[in-house]
Amino acid sequence: NAGVTQTPKFRILKIGQSMTLQCTQDMNHNYMYWYRQDPGMGLKLIYYSVGAGITDKGEVPNGYNVSRSTTEDFPLRLELAAPSQTSVYFCASSNGVSRAKNIQYFGAGTRLSVL
Amino acid sequence: QQQVKQSPQSLIVQKGGISIINCAYENTAFDYFPWYQQFPGKGPALLIAIRPDVSEKKEGRFTISFNKSAKQFSLHIMDSQPGDSATYFCAASDDYKLSFGAGTTVTVRA
Numbered sequence: 574n575a576g577v578t579q580t581p582k583f584r585i586l587k588i589g590q591s592m593t594l595q596c597t598q599d600m601n602h603n604y605m606y607w608y609r610q611d612p613g614m615g616l617k618l619i620y621y622s623v624g625a626g627i628t629d630k631g632e633v634p635n636g637y638n639v640s641r642s643t644t645e646d647f648p649l650r651l652e653l654a655a656p657s658q659t660s661v662y663f664c665a666s667s668n669g670v671s672r673a674k675n676i677q678y679f680g681a682g683t684r685l686s687v688l
Numbered sequence: 689q690q691q692v693k694q695s696p697q698s699l700i701v702q703k704g705g706i707s708i709i710n711c712a713y714e715n716t717a718f719d720y721f722p723w724y725q726q727f728p729g730k731g732p733a734l735l736i737a738i739r740p741d742v743s744e745k746k747e748g749r750f751t752i753s754f755n756k757s758a759k760q761f762s763l764h765i766m767d768s769q770p771g772d773s774a775t776y777f778c779a780a781s782d783d784y785k786l787s788f789g790a791g792t793t794v795t796v797r798a
Contacts, residue, residue, distance in 0.1 A: 577731070604784055613697065615690070615777060615788040616732070623784070631785070663731050669784050675720060677786060679731030 575599050579664050579680035586654040586687045594649040594683050596664030604669040605647040606677065607631075607639065609660040616663065622647055623669065654687045661685070691715055692780050694789025702797050707765040709792045711778035714759065718780040723752065723763050724788075726775045735776070736763075768796045 580595045598605065603624045608616040608631075618631030622641040636658060638650040647666075651658060661684050665677040694711045701707045711721075722737035738745045738752040738761065745752045749772075751764040765772055773796045778789040 606785075613790055615692075615694070615790040616786075617788075618785060621785060665731075667784065675781060675784055675786075676722075676734050676737075679733065681729070681731050 577664055577666055577678050577680035579662075579683050581683060582681065583684045584686070586651075586685065588654060588656065588687060590654050591650070591652050592654070592685075594651070594662055594664075594685075596647045596649070596680060597645050598647075598664075598666040598678070599645065600666060600668070600678065601644060602666035602668050602678075603644065604667045604675075604677075605641065606665040606667075607637070607647070607649045608663045608665065609633065610663060610682075611660050619649065619662075651685075656687050659685060659687045690790065691787040692778055692789040694778050694792060696792060697790070698793040698795070700795045700797060701765075701768045703768060703770060705768050705796075707763075707768050707772070707794050707796075709763045709776055709778070709794075710760065711762065711780075711789050712758075712760045713780050713787075715780070715782065715787075716759070717782040718787075720781045721752070721754065721761050722779050722781075722786070723750075724777045724779060726777065726791075732777060765794070768794075770796045770798050772796050 606621045607619040620639040724732035725735040726732040749766045754761045779786040
């Protein structure tokens, strides 16, 4: 059972370049999330989606874009990469059945450096 | 602004000892409080969770204590083992989004 799969695992970008971080889940979950993790800061929500075609901003959306054309996939797009986007990015999903059972399952992360 | 404040940032405990991590929140609408465990190079994984209608929940060596009036909750790791060395995050939710604490790195010395 693959769960949540993120690619690539590592990437180095130059300032101003663009890239897409891929995320796919095989649990048929409606809810998907993108977080960034910086040392000593915990996880900050970038964007989330409650189903195909529906996305919304989280706490730190600036500099990022998302789309959700299928239940399985939730790519995160970085346009004009900046050093401040150097971080570890995690994708997560949950079935959203009830708040009390809102277990989020995380991928292994993408470590991104912008130089 | 951190909606969930977590302390300490790191702690070291001897094998067999007790690790205690504390979290505090302000938003009284929060009604779900999970703890996530993260090993180096991996994504966080749910460890244990509690709802505010109970004051304590225990699963094996892990216990959450919850104080609704003080808006505080804590994780106790009993009989800490080297395999418990990881980063622990508390979180809180009032919908389907989670607000995470800053994390506590726990090191268990053999």
